Amino acid sequence: MRDVFLNHDFTRVEHYKGILDEAGIPSFVRNESSLNVLTQMPDNTSLPALCVTNDEDYDRAIEVLRAFIQTPESTGPDWKCANCGETVPGNFDSCWKCGTARAT
Numbered sequence: 224m225r226d227v228f229l230n231h232d233f234t235r236v237e238h239y240k241g242i243l244d245e246a247g248i249p250s251f252v253r254n255e256s257s258l259n260v261l262t263q264m265p266d267n268t269s270l271p272a273l274c275v276t277n278d279e280d281y282d283r284a285i286e287v288l289r290a291f292i293q294t295p296e297s298t299g300p301d302w303k304c305a306n307c308g309e310t311v312p313g314n315f316d317s318c319w320k321c322g323t324a325r326a327t
């Protein structure tokens with residue numbers, strides 16, 4: 224198994240899992256409850272993660288998600304993640320790949 228996508232927004236992680244399901248790529252979500260019970264803030268040590276069950280599906284999963292992400296309704300210019308260098312669509316406020324927040 225291998226992490227494909229990490230994000231503090233669990234809804235988004237689940238959404239991406241649905242996309243992989245449709246593409247026929249076995250995957251699962253771990254760290255589903257990442258909210259710190261005391262602060263109600265995301266606990267960055269355990270972000271919800273979308274994982275492919277089989278490592279050999281990793282590249283295909285990335286391609287499928289990237290194709291999905293890069294398709295429609297971008298509301299602003301793409302930006303580049305300061306952490307991993309991935310190009311992120313303007314309507315994302317954190318890197319789709321590694322979860323790093325957009326630099327302001």
Ligand SMILES: [Zn+2]
Nearest residue numbers: 304307318321
């Ligand atoms: Zn990144």
